[in-house]
Amino acid sequence: MNSVVLENAFLERLVAGLPRTPRQRNGLQESDAELVSLPGGLLLAVTTDALVEELDSGLYRDPYQIGWMTVLVNASDLAAVGAEPLGLLLNQTFPVDPEAGYVERLQAGVADACRAAGLAVLGGDTSFGPRPQMAAVALGLVPGSTVLTRKGCRPGDLLFASGPLGGGAAYALGALGGGAPGPLPRFLPAPRIREGQLVRSYASAAIDTSDGLLAGLDQLVRLNGVGFSLDLDPASMLDDGAAILAQATGVPPWFFLAGPHGEFELLFSVPAPRAERFRAEARLLGWEPLVLGSVIPEPGVRMCLDGSESVILDTLAVRNLGGHCGTDPRRYLEALHRIHESHHRERERSRS
Amino acid sequence: MNSVVLENAFLERLVAGLPRTPRQRNGLQESDAELVSLPGGLLLAVTTDALVEELDSGLYRDPYQIGWMTVLVNASDLAAVGAEPLGLLLNQTFPVDPEAGYVERLQAGVADACRAAGLAVLGGDTSFGPRPQMAAVALGLVPGSTVLTRKGCRPGDLLFASGPLGGGAAYALGALGGGAPGPLPRFLPAPRIREGQLVRSYASAAIDTSDGLLAGLDQLVRLNGVGFSLDLDPASMLDDGAAILAQATGVPPWFFLAGPHGEFELLFSVPAPRAERFRAEARLLGWEPLVLGSVIPEPGVRMCLDGSESVILDTLAVRNLGGHCGTDPRRYLEALHRIHESHHRERERSRS
Numbered sequence A, B: 001m002n003s004v005v006l007e008n009a010f011l012e013r014l015v016a017g018l019p020r021t022p023r024q025r026n027g028l029q030e031s032d033a034e035l036v037s038l039p040g041g042l043l044l045a046v047t048t049d050a051l052v053e054e055l056d057s058g059l060y061r062d063p064y065q066i067g068w069m070t071v072l073v074n075a076s077d078l079a080a081v082g083a084e085p086l087g088l089l090l091n092q093t094f095p096v097d098p099e100a101g102y103v104e105r106l107q108a109g110v111a112d113a114c115r116a117a118g119l120a121v122l123g124g125d126t127s128f129g130p131r132p133q134m135a136a137v138a139l140g141l142v143p144g145s146t147v148l149t150r151k152g153c154r155p156g157d158l159l160f161a162s163g164p165l166g167g168g169a170a171y172a173l174g175a176l177g178g179g180a181p182g183p184l185p186r187f188l189p190a191p192r193i194r195e196g197q198l199v200r201s202y203a204s205a206a207i208d209t210s211d212g213l214l215a216g217l218d219q220l221v222r223l224n225g226v227g228f229s230l231d232l233d234p235a236s237m238l239d240d241g242a243a244i245l246a247q248a249t250g251v252p253p254w255f256f257l258a259g260p261h262g263e264f265e266l267l268f269s270v271p272a273p274r275a276e277r278f279r280a281e282a283r284l285l286g287w288e289p290l291v292l293g294s295v296i297p298e299p300g301v302r303m304c305l306d307g308s309e310s311v312i313l314d315t316l317a318v319r320n321l322g323g324h325c326g327t328d329p330r331r332y333l334e335a336l337h338r339i340h341e342s343h344h345r346e347r348e349r350s351r352s
Helices: A006-015 A063-080 A102-117 A167-176 A193-202 A213-224 A240-249 A253-257 A272-284 A315-325 A329-351 B006-015 B063-080 B102-117 B167-176 B193-202 B213-224 B240-249 B253-257 B272-284 B315-325 B329-351
Strands: A034-037 A043-051 A084-094 A121-128 A133-141 A158-161 A205-208 A227-230 A266-270 A290-296 A300-304 A310-313 B034-037 B043-051 B084-094 B121-128 B133-141 B158-161 B205-208 B227-230 B266-270 B290-296 B300-304 B310-313
Touching (some): A006 A315, A006 B102, A006 B121, A034 B084, A043 A063, A043 B133, A063 A133, A084 A102, A084 B034, A102 A121, A102 B006, A121 A133, A121 B006, A121 B034, A121 B043, A133 B043, A133 B133, A167 A240, A167 A253, A193 A205, A193 A266, A193 A272, A205 A213, A213 A227, A213 A315, A240 A253, A253 A329, B043 B063, B063 B084, B063 B193, B102 B121, B121 B133, B167 B240, B167 B253, B193 B272, B213 B227, B213 B300, B227 B310, B240 B253, B253 B329, B310 B329
Parallel strands (some): A084 A121, A227 A300, B084 B121, B227 B300
Antiparallel strands (some): A043 A133, A084 A133, A158 A266, A158 A290, A205 A266, A227 A290, A300 A310, B034 B043, B043 B133, B084 B133, B300 B310
């Protein structure tokens, strides 16, 4: 299974034999939201995401945050295709006897995230069960004729992130018990809907960082047959919380780009000739996207792990750690340390 | 809480404070699928339904059936608004180590139900967790200008069911251990998509019987401020399996119309002047819908419980039993027997 992404392989097994439609503009895993042609030239974007491992592991515990994230994970997929939000459906399973205020706090998180994303709630399904469950469906329309998916990166394109990274991994370390002692940082990422609409006009491909930067890049590598050279130093990619935690714990900064719990920023490639105009328009929104590096012809992710020369990182090994280590951050960190060391030794060997 | 449907009251609490949109053509609980106006005059139908109690209670155990029902419960909502199927998204949580063949049998049920409903699979979300979960989202388009919702029944309309009833309750009795001994009857209801499209051209209102006939009628009573007179004898409404079980166990036939696990038929009202033409068109499809009775001005459901005079049934009490008795069919049957007896005593009193 060495060249196989465990999650992708399972998905391919799931969809074998299921009927498909020529109305769909994207293939399997080629887009954060499914894109469906409607009569009259409309393009519908639809996505569904559930919080399962996030609740089972205790990653999200506060009901307001659970409500917010249920909306956000879906809004983030709409943002990655540059859709105009249309509406949301909720799929909620409640405990039979919820604590006082639980339902209201949960729904307040849903309502606030919907307002932040410009999503109206259309309806949904409500159940009762021993384990609370949350899922949602987000619908949007993609205007005009420019379709943005995960496919389209070309060598020479610049690679952008919509904001600083590592906040999702830093939060997960704190929440799951692998971080520094102290209060848990707040984790309520903003939906990047408006930014996504601008990105659609300029970018050649986009994906959100729901699974972290490196998993997103690995997915883009596989779909586009290209590679990425990360020219920005990992420490400079981190948001303040992650940077402080990296310093306090001595964990190499790139580990915060490798966690399976991402920060829900957009990751996108923009052809170099359009990049200046894109950045100028972004500034008009009061938005300063980060240039991480560029697209290169050789598949793989080239980055600097420890402040010296850059290496081609084994992103597949990083990406499959989730399946092997579950939600135990200590095992995850140990595994990352082993990858870090092996790259270090390899470099030493090639020098001597 | 005596005049309150427990489920509806909870739903109203959930949606208070959530943003809504004027694009939506139906109000809360007024339609089996949400209806959203799109630019260009298109009307999108979207619905999401999860199997939660159905899996937690063991009502559905066979993976093929679980796959089929995940699609069917959603397709049935599209049928009730007369939509043309567009596509389906799946929200699946798998056990970390599924039994050999489990995934394939589950997906075969999904695939076969999708083909039966004319639904293509667009995508979805996959998770892993200690409890298998299944949910789906179905999308459709409502052509033309005729919108079919749960609202619109007028006194004098005829009340139809798309097929014989009681099969869902009979199945639940068998599966949950309140029925006669013997092999469990097969329960893989057919999606009523084609029938729903015909119904949309003729009916004043429609709902599916996912929660059983009486819950569906109670919902229509509340939304329309009308009542229903069931002129067909309950025994004559039952499908073969339910009829045989009613005879074998001595359970009054109307109990099979009162269970919270319905048969996923369509329940709809047709203005009397259009009824003959509707039935003629239905026959062209090889379809013989059942006339159950008619819409009357007085709110409530008038029906014959035991072969003598008809009574106004306390459908609210019946409908709230689910919340009080959970998924224990013995408690449910006992409660129905109490309602049966109280109606019987009342009639005796009014006679003397």
